[in-house]
Amino acid sequence: MKEYTVAVVGATGAVGRMMINVLEERNFPVKELRLFASPKSKGIKIPFRGEEINVEVLEETKSFKGIDIALFSAGAQRSLEYAPKFANDGAVVIDNSSAWRMDPEVPLVVPEVNPHAISKYKTEGIIANPNCSTIQMVVALKPIHEVAKIKRIVVSTYQSVSGAGQKAIDELISQIKAWCSGEPLPPAKHLPQTIAFNCIPHIDVFLPNRYTKEEMKMVEETKKIMEDPSIRVTATTVRVPVFYGHAESVNVETEKKLSVEEVIEILRKAPG
Numbered sequence: 001m002k003e004y005t006v007a008v009v010g011a012t013g014a015v016g017r018m019m020i021n022v023l024e025e026r027n028f029p030v031k032e033l034r035l036f037a038s039p040k041s042k043g044i045k046i047p048f049r050g051e052e053i054n055v056e057v058l059e060e061t062k063s064f065k066g067i068d069i070a071l072f073s074a075g076a077q078r079s080l081e082y083a084p085k086f087a088n089d090g091a092v093v094i095d096n097s098s099a100w101r102m103d104p105e106v107p108l109v110v111p112e113v114n115p116h117a118i119s120k121y122k123t124e125g126i127i128a129n130p131n132c133s134t135i136q137m138v139v140a141l142k143p144i145h146e147v148a149k150i151k152r153i154v155v156s157t158y159q160s161v162s163g164a165g166q167k168a169i170d171e172l173i174s175q176i177k178a179w180c181s182g183e184p185l186p187p188a189k190h191l192p193q194t195i196a197f198n199c200i201p202h203i204d205v206f207l208p209n210r211y212t213k214e215e216m217k218m219v220e221e222t223k224k225i226m227e228d229p230s231i232r233v234t235a236t237t238v239r240v241p242v243f244y245g246h247a248e249s250v251n252v253e254t255e256k257k258l259s260v261e262e263v264i265e266i267l268r269k270a271p272g
């Protein structure tokens with residue numbers, strides 16, 4: 001089997017660490033693993049397949065030659081700046097940030113839904129990965145859309161703090177610990193309000209149309225991935241005091257009438 005040199009950019013973050021675990025768990029054919037983060041993480045080592053791998057400082061690295069696949073999860077700014085550099089040096093970049101998702105030249109891909117998009121676009125070596133809430137929704141909706149054409153979607157989310165990064169996970173832990181010891185809850189720093197024992201309908205910033213950016217990501221990304229700009233989507237996204245795992249309530253109207261039994265059968269046969 002061919003083996004690949006894989007880079008994880010944002011290796012010390014909540015997503016990056018999970019990517020490293022999954023590469024190991026799935027026995028992905030990794031020839032060499034290169035890990036990148038900010039200057040703050042200089043000297044940190046992360047275990048992979050029984051070895052300790054040194055974290056490299058992204059901005060101190062001059063060449064990215066020799067990397068076959070680069071998994072990016074270090075924020076949109078880093079993706080905008082460094083994804084083209086990795087791609088120019090020969091890597092295929094798979095970007096988890098929002099930086100490239102709506103770029104008309106960049107495929108936005110969920111493997112179970114639209115893998116063909118990779119060859120459809122004139123890609124320059126960057127493949128975007130959608131928002132986490134969009135991913136799980138389109139995996140469930142694409143097979144229904146193929147049979148009955150979805151006209152509109154009303155989605156409400158219940159999103160865990162992991163989606164806001166490691167600092168948000170730590171913030172929930174510290175608020176719960178304070179509550180258990182009868183101390184005042186530490187103030188919110190990384191989330192807009194206290195998250196312990198609370199639900200916050202405010203993820204990312206508010207936009208002029210009064211939706212949040214997180215909500216509009218679900219609207220726009222869904223149309224691009226399903227390759228159907230006519231689908232009407234409205235979203236309400238809510239952060240809930242759960243560590244990992246997003247839930248969603250999705251209400252859809254289809255052009256062709258379907259029974260509940262037919263929908264269950266479609267979903268039972270669908271990948272994912």
Ligand SMILES: NC(=O)c1ccc[n+]([C@@H]2O[C@H](COP(=O)([O-])OP(=O)(O)OC[C@H]3O[C@@H](n4cnc5c(N)ncnc54)[C@H](OP(=O)(O)O)[C@@H]3O)[C@@H](O)[C@H]2O)c1
Binds near residue numbers: 036072130
């Ligand atoms: N598609 C999805 O499903 C999904 C889900 C969640 C998040 N995301 C995206 O993934 C990205 C990371 O999310 P996260 O939850 O893992 O955040 P996080 O826990 O805050 O981790 C951020 C990572 O970025 C690194 N970083 C920050 N500034 C950097 C710099 N100047 N140079 C190099 N590396 C830098 C951090 O390194 P240090 O530790 O050294 O600071 C850390 O490894 C975000 O863009 C987020 O929107 C995508």
